[in-house]
Amino acid sequence: MREIKNVLSEDGKVMTCWIYIYADERYVRENGIPVPEGDWRKFMIDRGILHE
Known part of the structure; x- marks a missing residue:
């Protein structure tokens, strides 16, 4: 299972x-x-969560 999270990089920047x-x-x-269909990328693009 995958989730989108904000994380802190070693140089102190917040990244999604x-x-x-x-x-x-x-x-x-x-x-x-x-x-x-098992295509996670297409699924997320179709839902407007991920952009090409």
Whole structure:
């Protein structure tokens, strides 16, 4: 499972990045979003969350 988070770089800059969450099955079933075709990038672009 992936989420977008703000992180602090070594030089003190705040950056937005994708992080992977290693979650148990129950957490994923309760909080996950199915990606029907399996193409995460296309899915996020179609939802307006990611830009090409």
